[in-house]
Amino acid sequence: MVFTVHGDPPMSWLVPSFPRELAFVALGGGFPESPAYAAKAAEMMAARSGPFYVMMQAEGDNQKIWPAAQEVLGRYGITFNPEDCVKYRAAVGRNDHPYQLCPVQPPRTGSK
Numbered sequence: 001m002v003f004t005v006h007g008d009p010p011m012s013w014l015v016p017s018f019p020r021e022l023a024f025v026a027l028g029g030g031f032p033e034s035p036a037y038a039a040k041a042a043e044m045m046a047a048r049s050g051p052f053y054v055m056m057q058a059e060g061d062n063q064k065i066w067p068a069a070q071e072v073l074g075r076y077g078i079t080f081n082p083e084d085c086v087k088y089r090a091a092v093g094r095n096d097h098p099y100q101l102c103p104v105q106p107p108r109t110g111s112k
Helices: 012-017 035-046 062-074
Strands: 002-005 024-027 053-057 086-088 099-105
Touching (some): 002 062, 012 024
Antiparallel strands (some): 053 099
8 A cells, every 4th residue: 555645746647557456545635634534544554464655756855755744644643764765766758756665654553
């Protein structure tokens, strides 16, 4: 399962490049995250044994990207270690839009 956060440009264009078995959930991307949306994201995570990742842009200042992602994921009880992130190349035409995947720790039992 992969969570996307703070994609600029949006990161959904990368989804077809991944195995069909992966579920993707956008967090903090501007879509209204109602309690029902949060419950569905938690339900999806509970139904899977992992691994779990966060996908975010890799261009720009990681000292801003990582804390912003940690804040969004923290609302769901999800954490990650920036040292574990791996950057990948991606492009639309001649425009590079690298991304990074970081393994995440699911919420502990009893978390939101």
